[in-house]
Amino acid sequence: MPKRAILCVDDETLVLENLEIELQKAFGDAYDYEFAESAEEALEVIDELGEDDVEILIIVSDWLMPGMKGDEFLIQVHQKLPTIIKIMLTGQADEEAIERAQDQANLHRCLSKPWDSKELIDTIRASLASL
Numbered sequence: 001m002p003k004r005a006i007l008c009v010d011d012e013t014l015v016l017e018n019l020e021i022e023l024q025k026a027f028g029d030a031y032d033y034e035f036a037e038s039a040e041e042a043l044e045v046i047d048e049l050g051e052d053d054v055e056i057l058i059i060v061s062d063w064l065m066p067g068m069k070g071d072e073f074l075i076q077v078h079q080k081l082p083t084i085i086k087i088m089l090t091g092q093a094d095e096e097a098i099e100r101a102q103d104q105a106n107l108h109r110c111l112s113k114p115w116d117s118k119e120l121i122d123t124i125r126a127s128l129a130s131l
Helices: 015-028 039-051 070-080 095-105 117-129
Strands: 004-009 032-034 053-061 084-089 106-114
Touching: 004 015, 004 039, 015 032, 015 117, 032 039, 039 053, 039 070, 053 070, 053 117, 070 084, 070 095, 084 095, 084 117, 095 106, 106 117
Parallel strands: 004 032, 004 053, 053 084, 084 106
Antiparallel strands: none
């Protein structure tokens, strides 16, 4: 059975560390967890995982990051891998960016920072159940 992963993208290390703790607590070793501190790094991780036959199920991405914004990143991902479920986690995104991600990247959900742990895990759990 191929490995399956959840990818988290945020330029704040503390956010990624908290996401890792929450994912581990909720899902244990059921999935691989990958982390990237920028959209550019995340695109490299996606390519590497593809080469290793790891299926990315969900991407949880910040919007406001240096370089490429989250909506642009998710649109690029959607063009290559449309089946990945995309969740934006942000305190900064403007409505236009969210609408663009919904229209062009099939954004599943946008959650606000600081996020509610139960809401985030319930959203991921429901997303996984829909696969």
